[in-house]
């Protein structure tokens with residue numbers, strides 16, 4: 001699997017991946033395109049066999065990284081794609097001397113919560129009625145070990 005910077009030509013595939021997960025807050029092609037103007041923003045694509053398997057977007061706001069969106073296509077689930085995208089984000093965090101990575105996840109999204117816990121994130125807070133004025137968001141954080149940033 002190849003993890004690389006996203007290109008304009010990827011955005012249609014990203015949007016299709018989003019809509020394949022009903023209820024997931026979608027950015028749409030325009031949303032990804034708008035990120036190109038944000039100098040803090042990094043969007044990465046996971047590519048497998050020439051196909052776009054997933055994406056991640058995060059902002060580097062030193063000393064913090066904010067993970068904004070992450071999704072994997074239905075045909076590629078449970079093959080380590082999301083984990084590889086998170087791994088690359090952690091490399092960016094370390095190289096940019098960031099101390100922590102923060103994200104919000106729907107409290108009912110057990111799969112994503114399991115993924116984040118496995119990658120070293122812990123729940124540090126909760127925002128009630130965050131999604132569609134019903135589901136709460138869990139705030140999760142990964143503090144970078146000192147040796148990662150030296």
Ligand SMILES: CC(C)(COP(=O)(O)OP(=O)(O)OC[C@H]1O[C@@H](n2cnc3c(N)ncnc32)[C@H](O)[C@@H]1OP(=O)(O)O)[C@@H](O)C(=O)NCCC(=O)NCCS
Pocket residue numbers: 021024069070071072073076077078079080081082083084104105106109110111112114115116118
């Ligand atoms: C959550 C999501 C990104 C996971 O992508 P993925 O590529 O399938 O995840 P990985 O294969 O890297 O999973 C790594 C580990 O995370 C955990 N995990 C991932 N998905 C899981 C699920 N549905 N249920 C339980 N554990 C899960 C497992 O521990 C897994 O390891 P294992 O397969 O060896 O058991 C994917 O299901 C998705 O795109 N969901 C819709 C969008 C979304 O919810 N994004 C997160 C937004 S905050």
